[in-house]
Amino acid sequence: MASKTVQLEIKRQASPDAPAVWEKFELEWRPGMNVTSSLMEIAANPVTADGHATTPITYDSNCLEEICGSCAMRINGKARMACSALVDNLEQPIRIEPLSKFPLVRDLQVDRAVLFENLKAVKAWVPVDGTYDLGSGPRVFPQQQEVNYPLSNCISCTCCMEVCPQFNEETGFVGAATIAQVKLFNNHPTGKVFKEERLRALAGDGGIQECGFAQNCVEVCPKKLPLTNAISDVSRDVLIQKAKDFLRS
């Protein structure tokens, strides 16, 4: 009996400077398979569709349930999470490539440290470190929680940056994720101690002004963050902060 199969085409690159090559794989179809599980199967038996032995494919993944943010890659041209990309919903052959805007490490693995640097640059945290007990924090009312919760869902997958036409080496744009986190931490009763600093940081080169409002970020975000709303709100806050700074200088 001829069993149903799944065709994959994967872009591979042995090192950052090695030439890119496409390899084809054919796997036996199984119910519920997704792109990450397919990559695992290839790792278990790394043989290409035409029978050549090859190396297992390098990729990031961790939670396997779209909550850690590590498995972002381009699947049939679009950035998305591999673990939630069900094979049955994809056109075949499934073409898999690494994200295009981040330095390549190997195969499908890229270095997305820039997001971490950006989050540090805007102090995207609540400052509670100290040498003594600070006691319990201020209350956050449910109404405020409703606004903040969706923003706290970011999994740092960088999909919003990958699809952003403004995120590139020319602009050095900070990207939507960091802007959304600025809104989140500025809303926090303790986090807002850094509000002015965060807003000033975002007015730097590569800051919020680089956004062209193409709205790709909000379309692609796997966690459905209200990114364009955040960009709009934070833009206004940055503008007001700059105006205040100018008048008080």
Add this chain to the structure above:
Amino acid sequence: MATAQHPSAPTLRPGVQPLRAGQGTSFLWRKLHSLLGIIPIGAFLLEHLLSNFEALKGPAAYGAQVRFLNSLPMVRILEWVFIFLPILYHGLYGVYIWVRGNSNIVYYPWAGNWMYTAQRYTGLIAILYIGQHVLRQRFMGISLPENPGAAFAKVQHELANPWMLAVYVIAMIAICWHFAYGIWLFAAKWGIIPGVKARKRFGFVCAALGLALAIMGLVSMWAFISPRYKNTPDIVPLTTTQLHIQNAQPAYTLL
């Protein structure tokens, strides 16, 4: 590989550099670009389209409008400070914004992404068109500030060429598009409409405005090519009485 490294960037890495927190002046230049698009450029566009509409009342009324505009105090300074220089800056900085972005509608054919791309192409059409329009109508041929009565015929001769007419029609639509979406972008990016629903509603408002302006512009063009004012003399006398008579004619009698 290794791109120019900003001193504040924490580590030397290839790829997109992290935010240069609080450094540089691009925020100011970008916001200036954005603001100028509304005031004075957008305001001037409205004035220009309204003035064009006077053409429907005939050559004398149109000439009188040109004379009125040129009689404004310090008009030559106004012209440079509120029209030429802002448009030049908005246009050049706009091209600079364009070349630094990378359009990706092939992979992500979403509405917002289309509009992002359209805003760049309509802007390019606008700057090319405005360049030739200002040169040919303001700085070449008979000088209209001195001879406002010649305004109608000058435009009429221009539009008599079907290629020129096509250029004007395309530019009119592109500019109204660019302005309408520009207002929307301004409101979105300055935090005036942070809500999804509000942005959608305001999108309809802007679309209606853009459409109305484009129609208004195209209808005014009709005055110059319609048989009614065929062969307008190169300079029409602009007496107040004549103006009065021309004004008395309702616009719809032309159509």
